[in-house]
Amino acid sequence: MQQAQQFARLHNFVLFEQPSPNHVLQLRFNADRLALYDSELNSSIDVDFIQGALAHREKFGGGKGQAIARAVGLNKPANRGRQLTVIDATAGLARDAFVLATLGCQLTLVEQSPVLVALLQDGIERALLSGDGHHAVHNFTNLVHAGSALYMEHMDADSHPDVIYIDPMYPERKKSALVKKDMQILHKLIGAAQDEQHLLETALQHATQRVVVKRPIHADPVAGIKPSTQISSKKTRYDVYVINP
Ligand SMILES: C[S@@+](CC[C@H](N)C(=O)[O-])C[C@H]1O[C@@H](n2cnc3c(N)ncnc32)[C@H](O)[C@@H]1O
Numbered sequence: 603m604q605q606a607q608q609f610a611r612l613h614n615f616v617l618f619e620q621p622s623p624n625h626v627l628q629l630r631f632n633a634d635r636l637a638l639y640d641s642e643l644n645s646s647i648d649v650d651f652i653q654g655a656l657a658h659r660e661k662f663g664g665g666k667g668q669a670i671a672r673a674v675g676l677n678k679p680a681n682r683g684r685q686l687t688v689i690d691a692t693a694g695l696a697r698d699a700f701v702l703a704t705l706g707c708q709l710t711l712v713e714q715s716p717v718l719v720a721l722l723q724d725g726i727e728r729a730l731l732s733g734d735g736h737h738a739v740h741n742f743t744n745l746v747h748a749g750s751a752l753y754m755e756h757m758d759a760d761s762h763p764d765v766i767y768i769d770p771m772y773p774e775r776k777k778s779a780l781v782k783k784d785m786q787i788l789h790k791l792i793g794a795a796q797d798e799q800h801l802l803e804t805a806l807q808h809a810t811q812r813v814v815v816k817r818p819i820h821a822d823p824v825a826g827i828k829p830s831t832q833i834s835s836k837k838t839r840y841d842v843y844v845i846n847p
C-alpha cells in the first residue's frame with residue numbers, strides 16, 4: 603500500500619483501493635508482484651526473470667550463435683573473453699536485455715515510461731531476492747528512468763558503452779488478433795515510436811563499437827540510414843551500424 607501511495611504521488615496517478623471499472627490500464631500492486639492490467643483484454647503484463655519464457659531461454663537459449671548475439675558482436679575475436687557493455691536504450695520489458703545478460707553482456711537499461719520502470723524494478727528485485735547467485739539479472743548494472751537521447755548526451759566520455767541497442771515500438775498492426783496480448787497492452791501504454799531517428803543519430807555518436815536497431819523483417823531502416831550490415835531471424839531483422847569499421 604505504501605509503495606502504491608508513493609508511486610501515485612510521484613507520478614500524479616490516481617490511486618484506487620479497489621480495481622476501477624473506468625480505467626482500461628491499471629497498475630496493480632499485488633501481494634507478490636506488480637502488474638499492468640488491461641481491463642478490455644482481461645490480461646496483464648509483468649516482469650518475471652525467474653519463471654516462464656525468459657527463464658526457459660536462460661537455460662536452453664541459442665547461445666552466441668543466435669541473431670541478437672551476432673548483431674551485438676559477441677562473436678568478434680576482439681570481444682572474446684571480455685564483457686561487452688551495452689546500453690539498452692528502449693528497455694521495455696527487458697526481454698532482449700535479459701537474453702544479452704544471459705550471454706554475459708553488462709547492461710544499462712534506459713526506459714522513458716515510469717510504469718515500465720516500476721515493472722522492471724519489481725521484476726529485478728524479485729529475481730535478486732530469489733537467491734540464485736548465478737542469475738543473469740546480476741548483469742543489469744543500472745536501471746535508468748529517462749529519455750535515452752538525453753541520457754546519452756549527458757554521459758561521461760569514459761562511460762560510453764561498446765554497444766547501444768534500440769528496439770523502437772513497431773507500428774500497430776490492424777489485425778490485432780495476430781498480435782500477442784502483451785504487445786497490445788504495451789502499445790496501449792506507449793503508442794508508436796516517434797523519436798527513433800533522433801535516438802539512432804544520438805546513439806551513433808555515443809557507442810564505441812556498434813549500434814543495433816531491431817526492425818520488423820520487411821521494414822525500411824530507421825530514417826533511411828543505411829546500416830553496415832543486417833542480420834535476420836524468422837520475423838526480426840537487426841540493423842547493425844559499425845562505428846569506425
Ligand atoms: C518495443 S519496446 C522494447 C521492448 C524490449 N526490447 C523488450 O525486449 O522487452 C520499446 C520501449 O522503448 C521505450 N522507449 C521508446 N523511446 C524511448 C526513448 N527515447 N527513451 C527511453 N525509452 C524509450 C518505450 O517506452 C518502450 O517501453
